[in-house]
Amino acid sequence: MDADSLLLSLELASGSGQGLSPDRRASLLTSLMLVKRDYRYDRVLFWGRILGLVADYYIAQGLSEDQLAPRKTLYSLNCTEWSLLPPATEEMVAQSSVVKGRFMGDPSYEYEHTELQKVNEGEKVFEEEIVIDKAVAIIPRGALFKTPFGPTHVNRTFEGLSLSEAKKLSSYFHFREPVELKNKTLLEKADLDPSLDFMDSLEHDIPKGSWSIQMERGNALVVLRSLLWPGLTFYHAPRTKHYGYIYVGTGEKNMDLPFML
């Protein structure tokens, strides 16, 4: 969620129950402002909170002008001091996916795994966050548009989805470089608007049914929750510009999803 509209966003996303305590909220408001200034980001998003056994990680992302460029990730333990998470290499990604279980809450904690070397928790947090972000960060259709020169911009004339559109999964896109777009048939591509439809939509996510769409407050708010990564909540108030997502969870994938549906 955008750091500029943090309070409203937290209020709208409160349906999932997990939010932020007042002191964290207050410190976030000030510290994210400073982060934006110091790192010169165009937009700062509060990504969410990963619950650890001892302490929680608060994660924020900084975006540059081009909205689809790789985002910088920052983490903090107390919402006041933010540090950049180091980018991860491929092997580290592979390693950390093997180590399962909850996070401890201490970035210097080393996981031990019989086969592999120790994995630093800080890196693991980062990779987990990247994985979750790639998998489930979403954006409503029309919120970003692509210019012919390449960069993606925030669409200032985005007025929000209409009610009927808001209930469909196809109106939401993954907030990442498209992966499946090329696999679409020509017929499908003909209907796409190249400036708006340049990301993957949620319709074809596997497993099917891994998103739960609900209207709360009687059609005044549409909430999407991911069932594959429980804890991710996306909210959007139809016909308004407010939308955002937040992840509050343990950082673990729900591998039992096919049994649970």
Added chain:
Amino acid sequence: MEDSTSPKQEKENQEKLGEARRSWEGKTAASPQYSEPESSEPLEAKQGPETGRQSGSSRPWSPQSRARTPLGGPAGPETSSPAPLSRREPSSTPSPPAPARQDLAAPPQSHRTTSVIPEAGTPYPDPLEQSSDKRESVPLHTSQSERNTFQQSQQPKLHLCGPRDVSYNNAKQKELRFDVFQEADSNSDCDLQLPAPGDSEGAPSMLETAIQNAKAYLLKTSSKSGFNLYDHLSNMLTKILNERPENAVDIFENISQDVKMAHFSKKFDALHNENEMLPTYEIAEKQKALFLQGHLEGVDQELEDEIAENALPNVMESAFYFEQAGVGLGTDETYRIFLALKQLTDTHPIQRCRFWGKILGLEMNYIVAEVEFREGEDEEEVEEEDVAEERDNGESEADEDEEDELPKSFYKAPQAIPKEESRTGANKYVYFVCNEPGRPWVKLPPVIPAQIVIARKIKKFFTGRLDAPVISYPPFPGNESNYLRAQIARISAGTHVSPLGFYQFGEEEGEEEEEVEGGQNSFEENPDFEGIQVIDLVESLSNWVHHVQHILSQGRCNWFNSIQKNEEEEEEGEEEDEEKEEPDYIEQEVGPPLLTPISEDLEIQNIPPWTTRLSSNLIPQYAIAVLQSNLWPGAYAFSNGKKFENFYIGWGHKYSPDNYTPPVPPPVYQEYPSGPEITEMDDPSVEEEQAFRAAQEAVLLAAENEESEEDEDEEDDYD
């Protein structure tokens, strides 16, 4: 001016806009109006040659002047704006505001116009017409020698344009634009063209023609949409100039789309709109009813009664504390839930009520309230046991009705363990759920042990509809409302904790060692509870105790010995066999007794079952202790030393570090005693059949012989 008009027009457009910005910086829409009349001029000028010339009279000028008046009006105070355009001079006299837009008669102005025209580039004494005249004159200057012709041509054009202008405001804008290109052009080229009066005769006509062609092209109506580019551009530019967005060029296409969409102004379609917003209004109405319920009978006495017997918990207070921990539903939503709970307590005879939590579902969510009815006012419970039992024993009974007596199966279903009585064990509280505050509360049926046992083996998402079937293996005996109730029971048993000492056991009744069924069942609040330091609560888990009975693996809290009942029932023949196969004595299941500290809880693979935190590290003196369950993610408890509360918000599933594996189906059971009746045999071969038949016949013969002998004997006897 004699270049091809289309590229020029574009350039002029830009120039116009540029000029517009420059010259009209900070100006409001006065500017467009300002230039409009001028545009009307060249427009008219272009049409001039065609329409023929009429000698000028004040009349034809009037539209122009009318156009100018508003120009003059706003231009009056703003005449400084044309200053950058060298030929203009600010006129300070305010002109009458522009009622004259529609006013076709403005003779004095026309006079001025005419008087102005002959002068090129000279400051005009007439304040009203100064700027506008200058504007007009600027384009006119393009062909100075032809001023007269211009005027003449303009007159009829004015005439033409007049009524058009009146009827169609936008035309002004178009004219504005054209005017501006003229103006821009003439600004730059005027000087050049001044010395060339000789060409002027041919030039304007060619120019005009070109411009006219261009304009006609722009005015061409699109065959698809019925719009034309001219109108569209004029609308867009008006919109841009009115709204002044930043970086308009970047969102130009979007603006274009918006303008097009605006044409499809929705008429108020009652039907269509209603469908979309109906659920919103519905729920709003229901929630409004919530707010109004308090005012239905505003009698003072009632108020006192309410305050006296307060079954309602202080939900807002608990919500406040939970918010400190970062858990909660938002203040408004919590307040609505509060009101819904109040409605619940008003309509049902409730002793105590508590907001248990929220369970998320796929389509809808559940808001759960834990309720204890008043003594003796229990609502009757539907008998559900019979259904379960029938299902188990149905197999063996159905078969017996067949004609042929089929072999009797000696399978006897294990006796269904009866559910616990209400107010005891897992059924201690009654639970009500609703999907959203404002919707009616639905009572959940009491839970039976079989449901809990199977709920432990499956993991399914809730859909949000209470009557949805739960399709799983092992098959769940019930629908979603039963599954929900079972999960609620499990969560309560696993995660409802309180600070040590808050509850104490009631007076101890005589315990019989042999029949201890789960130990103490009852507890009550300790009136002498003095509170525990928050720091202690956070540091040591032994300061918290479970105050809900643990559910045994049987599915009940109090042990039920099924063997004893078996002996008491009438035994069928086969049951004796069965009895021998079972152990004579089933070990009594024992769970941790009530009020055990949670430090005794088992770990989950090296993860402690509870996480404790202080709600705030910054201000520890007012912080509260927060407990988070790792076994049931989403279960929270807080305490500030004296007060405590439990809450659940989540999907309703237990945490397991390993993935869920569905239980394996049991091995095929030997149902029937194998004997000759059901053992399959090979069909006899032909020789065997013949041999068999021969043997049978032989026997028959023998029998007949005997019978005939006997008959004979009998007959003899009767004789």
